[in-house]
Amino acid sequence: MKIESFQEYQSAYQKSVQDPASFWSDVADNFLWINRWNKVLEWDFNGPDIKWFEGGTLNITDNCLDRHLITQPDDIAYIFEPNDPEKEHVTLTYKVLHERVCRTANILKRNGVKKGDRVCIYMPMVPELTIALLACARIGAVHSVIFGGFSARSIADRINDALCKFVITADGGFRGDKQIPLKEVIDDALMGCPTVEKVMVLTHTRIPVSMLKGRDVWWEDEAKLVDSYCPSEEMNAEDPLFILYTSGSTGKPKGIVHTCGGYMVYAGYTFQNVFNYRKGEVFFCTADIGWITGHTYITYGPLLQGATTVIFEGVPTYPTPSRFWDIVERHKVNILYTAPTAIRSLMSFGTDPVKGKDLSSIRVLGSVGEPINEEAWHWFDQNIGGGNAPIVDTWWQTETGGILISPLAGITPTKPGYATLPLPGIQPVLMDEAGNEIEGNGVTGNLCIKFPWPGMLRTTYGDHERFKSTYFSAYPGYYFTGDGCLRDEDGYYRITGRVDDVINVSGHRIGTAEVENAINLHAGVVESAVVGYPHPVKGQGIYAYVIFPRIDKDAQLTRLDILQTVSRYIGAIAKPDKIVFVPGLPKTRSGKIMRRILRKIAEGDISNLGDTSTLLDPTVVQEIIKAAEAK
Structure with missing residues (x-):
């Protein structure tokens, strides 16, 4: 053995x-x-x-x-x-x-x-x-x-x-x-x-x-x-x-x-x-x-x-x-x-x-x-x-x-x-988007992974359909890990990070939807979007964009209120490291939030935002950048 x-x-x-x-x-x-x-x-x-x-x-x-x-x-x-x-x-x-x-x-x-x-x-x-x-x-x-x-x-x-x-x-x-x-x-x-x-x-x-x-x-x-x-x-x-x-x-943890x-x-x-x-x-x-x-x-x-x-x-x-x-x-x-x-x-x-x-x-x-x-x-x-x-x-x-x-x-x-x-x-494999x-x-x-191993999960408790949709639907016939990966010239694997809506904070996986749900429970919040960004100690930090129309000079107090809300509903481990108040979020005409843009802004990489012309309101991107730089 x-x-x-x-x-x-x-x-x-x-x-x-x-x-x-x-x-x-x-x-x-x-x-x-x-x-x-x-x-x-x-x-x-x-x-x-x-x-x-x-x-x-x-x-x-x-x-x-x-x-x-x-x-x-x-x-x-x-x-x-x-x-x-x-x-x-x-x-x-x-x-x-x-x-x-x-x-x-x-x-x-x-x-x-x-x-x-x-x-x-x-x-x-x-x-x-x-x-x-x-x-x-x-x-x-x-x-x-x-x-x-x-x-x-x-x-x-x-x-x-x-x-x-x-x-x-x-x-x-x-x-x-x-x-x-x-x-x-x-x-x-x-x-x-x-x-x-x-x-x-x-x-x-x-x-x-x-x-x-x-x-x-x-x-x-x-x-x-x-x-x-x-x-x-x-x-x-x-x-x-x-x-x-x-x-x-999704917002609900899975067993x-x-x-x-x-x-x-x-x-x-x-x-x-x-x-x-x-x-x-x-x-x-x-x-x-x-x-x-x-x-x-x-x-x-x-x-x-x-x-x-x-x-x-x-x-x-x-x-x-x-x-x-x-x-x-x-x-x-x-x-x-x-x-x-x-x-x-x-x-x-x-x-x-x-x-x-x-x-x-x-x-x-x-x-x-x-x-x-x-x-x-x-x-x-x-x-x-x-x-x-x-x-x-x-x-x-x-x-x-x-x-x-x-x-x-x-x-x-x-x-x-x-x-x-x-x-x-x-038996790991790398898959393309197709x-x-x-x-x-x-x-x-x-x-x-294309073949089972003895220690793998068998289901998500009480919801086998969620087990299937989470791990086996993106690539039918394969277990999808949710991670991106490089295989180098020697055949060695290097994990490059999450490719789904999960943030790895200090080695603990936190779903963006779960944090957003907690932020949205705060009375003044209209909507929020959460992404990961590079953090010098934690590896990834939590960056929250929050629509809060009635924000005034007590913005910092509001941030503390939101942090308290997240702590109460999830725990201190899920508290955002940065909260930026924004007038809107970058959405496609179908209503999908373009998190790719939000990640780039959080990383400070605003020179490489890609095509924003497909957004419902392309001007909101500059407003978000302005809010992030003012934070």
Whole structure:
């Protein structure tokens, strides 16, 4: 299962394309199955309908926990680094983690949660968060984790879409010098969520909270009422494991559904090979479990391989910009996996925070969330890796379940800014606007995948038609990623950015329609249009053009009001970086907003706006430019 050389990679890749059923069958045999599958793969991208390891039954927690109890019960599964560096870190062995997962699974069962029920999890980055995910998986409940930065309205939308029955949260969370009142936000959300029967609350920040009789229970109290063994539920390979919501090109977030068998195989395989993980190494992924990176490469992937993983509650700059490097030094981290946004943010402090820190334990560096720019790549390489640690620039999505295109650490020759080559089993193609595959190297196009892989999404929850229209309608018979891509003369892939109405902000995808809907809720707003623009730290920022007829000298106050509206309806993560008040928007005669023009203005590239004669009112473009320059 583990690839040890570039020649082995080429051989594995060739086999995975020529005989995918045999290839993935061999990989899947590395995991525990209750019953082996009847058929490795059945698929139709026109349906679309994808099934992996049909007939096979398993429980992913048997593979993450139980099998390690025989070989490495006292090995450390997690090292928890609290937000406050003065507090002692906490370690959990595989044996202790197993006991706590079982106990929590029994709490869920005691409170009426059954196989197939959806459980909403809204928690800080603490070990109990991973325990909550695994406890759901243990009993066959479907977890839906919501990032701690989302607003009550966004949480309610997600709970109602998934018809969640149970909510797991905490009194509050810490993030740098801020304290986040998680339970209070959940209480606001649940005012409009009739399906929720119970809320379990973890004591963490010890801030006062309201506990509703008959609905709310304390995690610590419930844990005393159950025992520490819970048998795992037998799951079909195609049973859902979790739902994770992501923004799309419409205002409503879509629930991405991943299933038990294929996701397990792909998460374990990619973790092992991309990072070239070696037994006993310490892996530090700085992502939040509220996003797919934390699901696959903090929770499931590392545990499937018996790894030791750091969970970090805080932010990279608190209390000082040397926080990451202190953690690396303290725990002798071997593999560091972070986002270009974090790297660029830390670059702004120079190299002083790194001086005097022992980073010699680092063997592999990784980047995730967005393409890493060359300047950040070289800074990361020289100052953190000392020029000796290969950088794996990983490309993947919530929908893909795991990494699709990436160097294999120490095996694939790297190139700054390039995700390099597809993993075994991944068949990428570049498409032109007419829907034809673009052959050869030294070409650009829209990135699609023409063959299924085990970790891919199976549907969007409750709306299979949306699954089809979003991912399989632009190029029938292909999975459309929504990204543009360059394939260079060496056949290496470089992701060039989104080509749909989605903005990649700090590695988090935010739909323009969702932000526009929130802005338009403000009482004075007539209409708005949102585009992405280059941002020095975030990669892409959010640029909003807003029609607000009654604007006066208090324009800045109005901007703050609009930001507050977006925060309230989505969360602070979706707040526009720039708001420009405009008299109108560039529309075609059919009413379509020409976002291409708005992007160019946001980028400051007004000399290359293209043909504007087809607009309903071409003069509005100059008015928008004037407003943007005056901002």
